[in-house]
Amino acid sequence: MILSPRRLLVAGLAATVLSFVTVACSGGEQPAPTAQPSGDCPAEPLSVVVSVDQWGSIVSQLAGECATVNTVVSGSSVDPHDFEPAPKDAALFEDAQLIVVNGGHYDEWATKLAAGSAPDAPVIDAVELSGGAAHAEESNPHVWYNPAAVTAVADAVTAEFAKLAPAAEDYFTERHAEFGDSLATYHQIVGSLKATAGGKTYAATESVFDEMAAAVGLVNRTPPGYQAAAAHESDPSPADLDAFLRLLGDRGVDVLIYNVQTEGSVPQQIRAAAEQAGVPVVEVTESMPPGADSFESWQVGQLSALAEALGVGG
Ligand SMILES: [Zn+2]
Structure with a gap:
C-alpha cells in the first residue's frame, strides 16, 4: 500500500492539534520553559x-x-x-x-x-x-x-x-x-585520482557513482540503452544487457562500478561477467553503510578501492 502524502499531512495535522491541546491544558501557572544553552x-x-x-x-x-x-x-x-x-x-x-x-x-x-x-x-x-x-x-x-x-x-x-x-x-x-x-583526505584522493586516472574508462550497474566518476575524469562507457533502463528502474532489454556483457567480455573498460544496494539478477550477471573477464569490480553503496563512521570515511574507503582497482596512487 502506498501512503498518500495527503493522508500523512492529515495525520501530521492531527498530531499538531493534539500537542497544542496538551500544552494549553497543562500550561496554567507554570512558567514557560526558557531556552537553555546546552x-x-x-x-x-x-x-x-x-x-x-x-x-x-x-x-x-x-x-x-x-x-x-x-x-x-x-x-x-x-x-x-x-x-x-x-x-x-x-x-x-x-x-x-x-x-x-x-x-x-x-x-x-x-x-x-x-x-x-x-x-x-x-x-x-x-x-x-x-x-x-x-x-x-x-x-x-x-x-x-x-x-x-x-x-x-x-x-x-x-x-x-x-x-x-x-x-x-x-x-x-x-x-x-x-x-x-x-574532508582533506577526501579532496586529496579526488585530486590524485584526477591526476593519475583521468581518461580511464568504467561501466556501472547503476548511475549512483557517476558524478564522482566525472569529477575524477573517468569516461563512462556503460551501454546507453542499459543506462537509460537503469535510470528508470526498469529491466534492460536483452540486447542492452548483451551489449554490457560483451563490453566486459572484451575487457572494454578499466573498471566495473557495482552498486551493492541494487538488487536483482541483472547486476549479479554483470558482475560475474566482469570477474570472469578479469575486469576489476569496485563496490559502492547508495547510502552510508551501517558501519561507516562518517560521510568522509565512507567516501575515502570507496575512492581508495577505486584507486587500487585502477592501479594508480590514491
Ligand atoms: Zn540511486
Missing part, C-alpha cells in the same frame, strides 16, 4: 531534520552540540528510492527549524512534509544547490557523489545555522572549519 553550545540548540543519511552525517558534524539532527532514512537496509515515510517520520518535521533534503525527486516525500508540517522552516535542497534544478528531469539525483555539491551544501547549512542562532555563529564557523579539515 553543553558547549552558546545558544539554544536548533531542531533540524535531514531526509537521508548521506547528508545527515555532514549536517550532524556541522551542527555539533548546537542542533538536534534527526535523519529520517538511515542504514543501507532501505533503498532510499523506495522509501515511504511512516507517521512517526512525518512527526519529526513538525518542530523542525531547518530541513535538509536531497531534492531532484529523490526524496520528494521530505519536500512535501516540509511544506505541510514546517512551512516556515528554510529548506536546503542539495540538487538545487548543485545547479540541478534546471535539468532535474534527466539529471542524476545522487549529488552527494559530487564534491562541489558537498561543499555547497555544507556552506549553505552553516549559513542557515548562523542565521537561525546568531549567538552561536562563531561556534558554527568553527564546526565548519573542522568539517573542512576532515
